Every structure is written in C-alpha cells, then in structure tokens.
Amino acid sequence: MSPSEVFLKLNALSKSFNGRKIIDCLDLEVYAGEVFCILGPSGCGKTTLLRMIAGLELPDQGSIEIGGKIVVENSRTRMAPQNRRIGYVFQDLALWPHLTVAENLEFVLKAHGISKKSIASSVGNMLNLVHLSGFDDQRPETLSGGEQQRLAIARALMGNPLLVLMDEPLSSMDSQLRGQLRQEVLQWIKELGVTAVWITHDQNEAVTVADRMAIVSKGCLIQVGSPDEFRKRLSDDSVRQILMDVSSNRDVDTNWRG
Amino acid sequence: MALIVAGVLFVGIAVLPVGLMFVESLRTPQGVSLANYSSLLTGSRQRVLLTNSFLLALSSSTLAILLGAPLGFFLAKTKLGLRPWWRLLLMTPLLIPPYILGISWMFSTDMLRLLGWGNWAGLLATWTFSLPGAVVILSLCYYPIPMLVTEAALNRVGVRLEEAAWLVAGWKRTLWSVTLPLVHPSVAAGFLLVFILSLAEFSVPALLRVRVFATEIYTQFAAFYDFGAATAAASPLLVVILIIAFLIRWLLGERIVSSRRSLNSSPLMTPSSWLPFGKLLSVAVLMVGILLPIASLAMKVDRPMTLWRSTDNSTAEIGSSLALSATAAVLAVGLGLFLGYWRARTNVRWKRVADAVWISLFALPGTVLGIGLVRLWNEPGLMSFYGTWGIVIIGLVARFTPMAALLLAENVRQLSVSWEEAALVHGAEWWQTFGGIVIPNLKKGLWAVGFLIFVLAFGEVAITILLIPPGRSTLPLKIFATIANSPDSVLASLCLFQTTVILFPLFVASGMIFRPRRPSAKEVRGLCL
Numbered sequence: 195m196s197p198s199e200v201f202l203k204l205n206a207l208s209k210s211f212n213g214r215k216i217i218d219c220l221d222l223e224v225y226a227g228e229v230f231c232i233l234g235p236s237g238c239g240k241t242t243l244l245r246m247i248a249g250l251e252l253p254d255q256g257s258i259e260i261g262g263k264i265v266v267e268n269s270r271t272r273m274a275p276q277n278r279r280i281g282y283v284f285q286d287l288a289l290w291p292h293l294t295v296a297e298n299l300e301f302v303l304k305a306h307g308i309s310k311k312s313i314a315s316s317v318g319n320m321l322n323l324v325h326l327s328g329f330d331d332q333r334p335e336t337l338s339g340g341e342q343q344r345l346a347i348a349r350a351l352m353g354n355p356l357l358v359l360m361d362e363p364l365s366s367m368d369s370q371l372r373g374q375l376r377q378e379v380l381q382w383i384k385e386l387g388v389t390a391v392w393i394t395h396d397q398n399e400a401v402t403v404a405d406r407m408a409i410v411s412k413g414c415l416i417q418v419g420s421p422d423e424f425r426k427r428l429s430d431d432s433v434r435q436i437l438m439d440v441s442s443n444r445d446v447d448t449n450w451r452g
Numbered sequence: 453m454a455l456i457v458a459g460v461l462f463v464g465i466a467v468l469p470v471g472l473m474f475v476e477s478l479r480t481p482q483g484v485s486l487a488n489y490s491s492l493l494t495g496s497r498q499r500v501l502l503t504n505s506f507l508l509a510l511s512s513s514t515l516a517i518l519l520g521a522p523l524g525f526f527l528a529k530t531k532l533g534l535r536p537w538w539r540l541l542l543m544t545p546l547l548i549p550p551y552i553l554g555i556s557w558m559f560s561t562d563m564l565r566l567l568g569w570g571n572w573a574g575l576l577a578t579w580t581f582s583l584p585g586a587v588v589i590l591s592l593c594y595y596p597i598p599m600l601v602t603e604a605a606l607n608r609v610g611v612r613l614e615e616a617a618w619l620v621a622g623w624k625r626t627l628w629s630v631t632l633p634l635v636h637p638s639v640a641a642g643f644l645l646v647f648i649l650s651l652a653e654f655s656v657p658a659l660l661r662v663r664v665f666a667t668e669i670y671t672q673f674a675a676f677y678d679f680g681a682a683t684a685a686a687s688p689l690l691v692v693i694l695i696i697a698f699l700i701r702w703l704l705g706e707r708i709v710s711s712r713r714s715l716n717s718s719p720l721m722t723p724s725s726w727l728p729f730g731k732l733l734s735v736a737v738l739m740v741g742i743l744l745p746i747a748s749l750a751m752k753v754d755r756p757m758t759l760w761r762s763t764d765n766s767t768a769e770i771g772s773s774l775a776l777s778a779t780a781a782v783l784a785v786g787l788g789l790f791l792g793y794w795r796a797r798t799n800v801r802w803k804r805v806a807d808a809v810w811i812s813l814f815a816l817p818g819t820v821l822g823i824g825l826v827r828l829w830n831e832p833g834l835m836s837f838y839g840t841w842g843i844v845i846i847g848l849v850a851r852f853t854p855m856a857a858l859l860l861a862e863n864v865r866q867l868s869v870s871w872e873e874a875a876l877v878h879g880a881e882w883w884q885t886f887g888g889i890v891i892p893n894l895k896k897g898l899w900a901v902g903f904l905i906f907v908l909a910f911g912e913v914a915i916t917i918l919l920i921p922p923g924r925s926t927l928p929l930k931i932f933a934t935i936a937n938s939p940d941s942v943l944a945s946l947c948l949f950q951t952t953v954i955l956f957p958l959f960v961a962s963g964m965i966f967r968p969r970r971p972s973a974k975e976v977r978g979l980c981l
Contacts, residue, residue, distance in 0.1 A: 248877050275876045282877040288870035292892040301888060305880035353879060 200259075201226040201389045202247065202357060207256035209242055209413075216242045217253070218413040224406075229383060229390045231404035233397060239413040240393045241285065244359045247391065248282055249275030261356055276305070281350030281388070283360040287342055289334035295345055296321070296330035302352040316352070323382055324348040340371050347379055351386060358383065358390040364399065372396075376403060401425075454883070458790030462857075466813055466850035469824025470690075476827060477683035502688070505651055505664040508586055512650040515591035517598045517643045519737055524602025526730030539603070540962050542734060545741045546596040547904075547954055549911030549928065551655035552947045554589050555935070556745030559944060563748040586662045590650050592741040597649075598642035605638030606631065641703040645815070648693045652817040654914040659935070665689050666817040666914075673823050673918070686820040690812075697811035701804055746951065752944030762945035766930055770949070773927040776841065776916075777909035780848035784909075785902045787849065788856025793890065795857060796864035810854035818914025821850055826918060839921045847915040852905045859904075863897035864890070903961070907954050 202224040209217040216239040224230045234240050245251040247258055249271065257267040260280075265273040290298055296317050303313045321327045324344040334342055343363065350358050363379065364372045380403045383390050394400050400407050401421040409416040417427065478484050526532070527539055545553065557580055564573035579585050614626055654666040665685055672682035753759050763770065795803055813821075825847050829838045837843065867890065875885040891898070913928045920929060927950055934943045 248873075250873050250877065275873075276879050276881060278877075279879070280877050282874065284870045284874060286868065286870055288868060288874040290871055290874070290889055290893075292889075292895075301875065301880070302878040305875070305878060305884055349874070349878065 199226050200224070201261060202230075202391070203259040204243075204247075205257045205259070207243070207246065207258065208254050209239070209246060209251065210254055211242075216413050217246070219256070220410075220413065220415055222408065222415060222418070224389060224391060226389055227387055228405040229380065229392055229403055231392045231394060231400040231407040232410055233394060233400045233407060234410035235395065238410050240410055241361055243410070244282075244361050244391065244393060247357075248280050248359055249273070249278055279354070279356045281352070281355035281358040283346050283350045283358070283363040285361040285365065287334075287346040289342060289346060289349075291334060294331050294333055295326060295337070298334065298345060298349055299352050302349060306353045308353070320348050320352060323351075323385075324378075340367060340375060343367065343375065347382070351382060351388070354386075355388055358388050360390060360392045362393055362395065364396075365394075372399070379403075454886075455790050455794045458787055459794070462787060462791060462853060465846050466821070466853060467809070469821060469828045469850070470813070470816065472827055473683045473686065473820065473824045474690075476679060477687060498685075501663055501665050501668050501685075504583060504662060505666070505689075508583060508590070508653075508657070508662065508664055509647045509651040511584075511587040512590040512594065513643050513646040515587060516595040516646045517639065519591065519733075520595040520598030520600075520642065521602045521639055522730075522733060523595070523737065524599040524604075525606065526726075526734065527599070528603040528606035530727050530730050532727065532730070536962070538734060539600075540958070541738055541742070542599060543596040544955065544958075545593050547907050547958065548593070548951055549655065549913070550590060550593045550653060551659050551913065551928070551931070552749075552911070552951060553593055553741075553745055554586075554656045554659045555931070555943065555947050556748045557585070557589055559752045559940065560744055560748040563744065563751055566751065581660050583662050586656050586660050589656050589660075590653060591646075592737075593656075594646045594649060595737070595741075597646050598639060601638050601642035601645075602635065605635035609634045637703040641700045644696050644700050644703070645811075648696045648811075648815040651689060651692065652815050652820075654817055654819050659932075666819060669817065669823065670819045670914075670917075673819070673826075679823070679827060682823055686817070686823070689817060690820065693815050694808070694812045697808040697815065700811055701807045746948070749944045749948045749951070752940050753948055754941050758941045759945040759948065762942045763949050766927065766946060766949075769925045769927045769930045772841070772924065773910055774953075776844060776848065776926065777906045779845050780852060780909040781902045781906040783845065783849045784852040784856045784905050785860075785898055787853045788860050788901065789891075789894070789898065791853070791857035792860030792862075793864050793886075795861040797869070807858070810858050813850075813854040814858070818847075818851055818912065819918065822847060822915040822918030825850065825915075841921065841924070844916055844919045844921070847919045848909045848912060851912065851915055852909060855908075856901050856905060859901045860894070860897060863894050863901075867893050903958070907958075910954065911950065 200223045202222075204220055204222040207217055207220045207222075208215070220243070232240050232243065242251060246253050246266070247260075249265065252269045252271065253266060254269055258265050260273075260278055263273065265271070265278055290301065293301060299317045299320055300313050303316055308316070317330075318327075321330065324347065326341060326344055326348065329337065329341065334345060337345065347360070347363060350360070360379075364375055367375065376399060392400075392403060401424070404421055406418065406420050407424065408418040417424070419427075478486070523542055527535060527542070532538060557576070561573040561577045561580075564570070564576060609631055614630055651664075652666055653664075654670065656662075657664045657667050658670070665688065669682050669685045669689075672678050672685055795806055825843065829843055829846075831838075871889050871893070872885050875889050876882075880888065911928055913932060916926050916929060917932070920926065925933070927946065931943065931946050931950070934946060
C-alpha cells in the first residue's frame with residue numbers, strides 16, 4: 195500500500211453512552227505509513243474512538259474501514275478485534291502480570307499461530323529493538339515505569355500489525371524520559387513501516403511525532419492537518435481555545451508560533 | 453458458546469428441580485389446586501413450625517451479629533499482629549459442619565463436670581436439646597459471616613474519607629459519623645445472610661429435635677413420601693429466602709463478596725487500648741466455639757485406639773466422602789468459573805436477578821434441592837443413573853455451584869478488563885484469552901474456592917441423605933446413623949476425624965501462604981538491574 199493511499203477510514207462515526215454523545219458524526223482518513231496524532235482535552239472521546247477502531251466498542255452509527263476492508267458498519271461487526279491485525283498500547287499498559295517480559299510478547303505470536311522457532315527469534319529481535327534484552331525472564335511488576343512502557347509498545351508492534359493504536363503511551367513518564375522515548379518510539383514505528391494513530395494531550399508531543407494531526411473536542415473533529423498547518427492557524431480562536439484546554443489551562447506554547 | 457453451555461447446565465441441574473417442585477406442589481389428584489398450601493397455612497402444627505423457624509433464624513442471626521461485627525471491627529481497625537492467623541482461627545467454625553459442633557456440645561457436659569463446673573453442666577444438659585440450644589450452636593457456626601463481611605466493608609471504606617474527617621473531628625466522631633454509616637449496609641446484609649442460612653439449616657435442628665420447616669420438609673418426604681406436602685412446606689421458606697436474597701443484593705450492590713482493601717494509606721486505627729478487648733473477645737469466642745467442642749470430642753474418644761478402630765471401620769464411607777467432595781469441588785468450580793465470568797463481565801440488566809437467584813439457591817435447604825432432584829431424576833428411564841453416585845454428585849454440584857459462581861465473579865471483577873482486551877486486540881481468540889490470561893490470574897481464587905467447596909461438600913448431609921444410592925453411605929451419614937446406634941466414643945472419633953480432615957490441610961496451606969516470602973533469585977536480579 196503506497197503512503198498516499200487511505201489506510202484507515204472513519205465514516206460518520208457516532209457513539210453515545212447513557213444518552214450522552216461521546217463521538218458525533220466523525221469522519222477521518224489516515225494514510226498508510228503515517229503517524230497520525232489525535233489531540234484533545236480529557237473526556238472528549240479520544241479513547242472511545244480508539245476502542246471503536248480496535249473493535250472493543252461498537253459505534254452506534256457509521257463505519258470503519260481498515261486496509262480497504264469494512265470492519266464495522268452501523269453497529270454490526272464484520273471483523274472481530276482479533277482478526278483486524280492491530281497493535282494497541284493501552285493507557286494503563288495492560289501488561290499481563292502472570293507472564294514474564296518474553297512471555298508477554300510470545301503470547302501475541304502464539305495467538306497468531308506462529309511457529310515456536312520463529313517466536314524465539316522474533317521476541318529476541320523485538321527486545322533488542324526496544325532495549326529490553328536481558329529482561330526476558332522478569333515479570334512486568336519488577337520493571338521500571340519506562341521499561342514497562344517499552345514493553346507495552348513492543349507488544350503492540352509484535353506480529354506485524356497493520357495498524358498501531360497508542361492511547362497516551364507516554365503519559366505516565368517525566369518530561370525528560372518522555373522526550374527520549376518519544377523519539378525512540380517514532381523510530382521503531384518508521385522502521386517497521388506501520389500506520390499509527392497516537393493519542394495525546396501534549397501538544398509538543400503531537401507536533402514532534404505527527405505526520406498529520408487532528409484536534410477533537412466534544413466528540414467532533416475541529417481541525418485536521420500537518421503540524422505546520424496548525425502553527426499557521428493558531429490565530430483561529432476556536433483552535434487556540436481548545437489547545438489551551440488541552441494544555442490544562444496553560445497558555446499555548448509560544449514555540450509553536452515558529 | 454462455553455458460557456451458554458454452562459448456563460444451560462446450571463439451569464438443568466439446579467434451577468429446574470426447584471422449579472419443578474413448585475409445579476408439583478400445585479398438582480393434586482383433583483387437578484391444579486392450592487390444597488397443599490391451604491393445609492399448610494391453616495394447621496396449628498404449621499404455626500408452631502413457622503414460629504420455631506422464625507425464632508431460630510432471628511435469634512441466631514442477632515447473636516451471630518453481636519459476636520461477628522465487633523470481631524470484624526477488631527480485625528480491620530486495630531493494630532493487630534499475626535492478623536491472617538487471627539482471621540483464620542476465628543473463621544474456623546464456619547468450616548466445621550454445624551452438626552459436629554452440635555454433637556460436641558452434647559458431649560461438653562461431661563467436660564464441664566470434669567472441670568468441676570457441675571452447675572454449668574446441668575444447665576447445658578437441660579437446654580442443649582431445645583430451641584435456645586440450636587440458637588447458640590448456629591450463632592457460633594455462623595458468626596464468621598458477619599465478621600468477614602464487616603471486616604471487608606471496613607477495609608473498603610476510602611481511607612481518604614476517614615482521614616479528611618479525622619483532621620477536623622477526631623477519631624471517635626470519624627468512626628461514628630463517617631466509617632460506621634458507610635459499612636452498615638454490609639453489616640445488615642451479613643445479618644440477613646445468617647438469617648436465611650439459619651432458616652434453611654437442617655442438620656442442627658434435626659440433631660437437637662427442634663421442629664422447623666427444614667426438618668418438616670424432610671419428614672413429609674422421607675416418612676410419608678408426600679411430595680406435594682413436602683413441597684408446600686418448602687414454599688414459605690423459598691419465598692422468604694428469595695425476598696431476603698433480593699434484599700441482600702440491594703444492600704450490597706456490586707460488592708457482594710468483595711474484600712479488597714482500599715488503596716492509598718493505612719486504615720484508620722483505633723487506640724491501642726482497644727486491642728486487649730478485641731483479643732479477649734476473640735479468645736473467649738475461640739474457647740467456646742472451637743476449643744471446648746474439640747476438647748469434648750477428644751475426651752469422649754478416650755483412647756487413641758478407639759479413634760483408629762472407628763476410622764478403620766469406616767474406610768468405605770471416608771473414601772466415598774473424600775471422592776465425592778473432591779469431584780463435586782472440581783465440577784462446581786469449573787461450572788462456577790464460567791458463570792462467575794459471565795456475571796463479572798456482562799452488562800445485561802438482569803445480572804441482579806442472577807445474584808439473587810444464586811444467593812437463594814445457596815441458602816436453600818439442601819432437603820428442598822434434594823427432593824427436587826429426586827422428582828426430576830427418579831423416573832423409570834433414568835434409574836440406571838439415579839441409583840448411582842452420579843446423582844449425589846449432581847446434587848452437590850447444584851448445591852455449591854451458586855456459591856462458587858458468586859465468589860469467582862468477585863475474583864474475575866478484580867482482574868483488569870484491559871488484560872483481556874489486550875489479548876483480544878493482539879490476535880487471541882476468546883478461548884486463548886480465557887485459558888491464557890483469565891485462568892492463570894485466578895489460580896489462587898480457584899484453589900481457595902475449590903477447597904471451600906470440598907470442605908462444605910465433605911460435611912454435607914441434607915442432599916446426600918436423600919440421594920444416596922441404596923447400601924452406600926458417606927462419613928456424615930455414618931455419623932448421623934452412629935448417634936443412635938453406637939457408643940459415644942465411636943461417634944466422637946468419627947467427628948474428630950472429620951474435623952481433622954477439614955482443619956489439617958487448611959492450617960498447613962495457610963502456614964505456607966502466610967509465611968513471609970523471600971524474593972526469588974530471579975526477582976532479586978530484576979530489582980538490582
């Protein structure tokens with residue numbers, strides 16, 4: 195699939211919980227191989243959007259297309275989550291506590307029916323890539339926060355996923371470590387050539403990693419474009435206001451003005 | 453699919469027999485009629501049963517809450533060393549079958565005389581075979597329920613809530629105005645649970661010849677083989693149990709058996725001067741509830757040889773009991789796991805109904821379920837199965853699966869949903885997620901629930917007495933038969949043996965679990981890296 199082709203397509207997606215509209219008639223296109231960031235304040239529906247793409251929530255209306263295949267349409271699943279070939283970094287990481295570091299990665303490959311021989315080498319390569327070699331036999335709870343984060347990202351990248359979804363993957367880290375890991379994750383994604391949807395509430399993170407980005411507010415898409423386009427449109431009051439909300443009521447980073 | 457199969461199986465073995473009983477109770481030779489019910493509610497004999505049953509349940513639950521709630525408070529809110537051991541010791545009476553405690557109380561008069569307390573022994577002898585005797589024995593059996601419920605409820609109270617009040621109001625007012633109001637629904641639920649368990653208890657009233665509905669059902673069925681009358685006698689019990697089960701569900705909400713301690717900080721501790729009072733009460737309860745009964749049994753055994761000879765003569769019954777309990781535990785845990793998983797993960801509205809049905813079936817007298825199973829399976833075409841151990845196993849599984857489902861539902865609820873979602877998203881099928889993620893993380897819970905069911909099934913009487921194949925017996929049935937036909941030393945030996953089978957593995961396993969754990973070399977390496 196060439197980079198200019200649409201890989202993920204959301205058509206008129208809507209979702210409500212207890213009568214409250216979380217996602218409201220949202221359209222979005224993500225191109226193959228790009229890193230697409232979704233920026234928005236807490237409670238705007240970012241995680242719900244990701245969960246619908248993964249198949250963990252059903253939309254009330256609309257359709258989702260992954261790699262040219264409709265996976266869900268008008269609250270009817272056409273493809274189960276396990277068949278969508280998605281990697282997911284959960285906000286709480288969701289590392290399996292009873293499995294070791296290596297076993298956490300092996301589980302994904304076993305689920306895909308990959309032979310034992312290939313599993314060992316794939317796991318070794320991935321652990322090398324994310325700098326976790328030597329931690330194979332440890333349980334996730336013995337790892338530091340940063341190491342756990344690397345493991346969660348490594349698991350999402352296992353088994354050649356077509357699409358990686360990351361729900362604030364670096365949110366629990368301090369700013370120095372976050373900056374360092376941000377570059378590394380971007381490098382891994384580009385190396386493996388996967389399409390990624392990256393959720394964040396950190397505007398600096400978004401402009402650093404995104405090929406394109408979108409702002410979501412109250413379930414609606416406010417603006418989509420490249421980081422450069424965003425910088426140019428900062429004079430727009432609505433975008434500026436949302437970015438202020440996103441930044442926890444702090445003023446917009448002046449570096450953005452470029 | 454697996455969950456649907458488990459649901460259908462459960463309905464077939466546990467719900468259908470009880471439902472069938474209701475239908476049968478409405479059938480008379482003249483057609484559909486309420487004759488069985490009208491005779492039940494109008495007779496003076498029935499009024500005695502109703503009064504006795506109600507008094508027994510109310511008094512036992514009141515006494516149990518008076519003992520259990522302070523002990524739960526003691527466990528949760530005092531700076532207590534060896535807390536797990538105290539909890540284990542104090543909950544022991546719940547695991548020993550109530551009739552063992554009843555039999556040992558019958559023997560304790562001799563023990564008191566030996567200690568020179570003749571007056572107490574005389575008093576004990578006069579009231580043991582009476583309603584107050586049954587009340588004391590049942591409350592000593594069931595006080596661990598309000599104790600555990602109170603402790604769990606106190607542990608669940610958000611510590612920040614207590615601390616916020618403590619800063620402005622001191623610990624006494626905090627306790628009175630914040631902590632206790634937050635736990636009283638759970639304490640009330642504990643009271644109601646003991647109420648329905650006492651209402652449905654068969655073995656102690658049968659042993660002490662106290663006439664209540666649970667024994668009447670058995671008499672109507674076993675002595676007169678009047679299925680309609682037995683069912684009609686069970687109906688008031690069923691209705692009361694069902695109403696109270698819904699009430700318990702309403703009081704506890706989603707926290708039916710939760711025991712998670714709230715995070716953040718240490719609990720609000722009471723002054724150290726309260727500790728001796730707590731210990732004194734615990735020791736007194738342990739003396740009366742455990743030490744005195746076991747010592748009375750041991751004294752009656754007299755010589756170790758009697759113990760050896762009695763158990764040697766009962767090897768077939770002991771073997772049957774062990775095999776039946778182990779099989780029932782494995783099957784009930786298997787079925788309860790699927791049902792509990794469904795309960796924990798479902799969003800359907802009638803999960804509350806499921807909770808209430810499970811509580812009702814758990815609290816239902818074994819005799820009622822047993823009679824329902826007899827009605828369902830005692831058919832000409834099914835005789836080749838009905839006359840085997842298989843029917844007893846079905847009875848035990850039907851009896852204990854609701855409890856397994858309730859406990860395991862709580863265990864599943866404590867597992868993060870995102871662990872399963874992560875497996876699913878990364879390509880695992882449902883069965884791979886269930887086998888690879890859910891079950892390994894439930895391992896401890898599965899063992900604990902399995903052991904609990906093994907213990908309860910090992911002491912079960914009400915179902916086995918109705919379903920046992922001709923010419924066969926179990927240890928509890930042999931104990932019941934021995935009461936009238938054998939010397940006290942033999943009876944005491946069998947009771948002591950049964951108690952040992954229950955308590956020995958419990959304490960050995962606890963010793964291994966409670967032992968301070970050394971980190972493995974691998975973990976040490978992990979921490980150093």
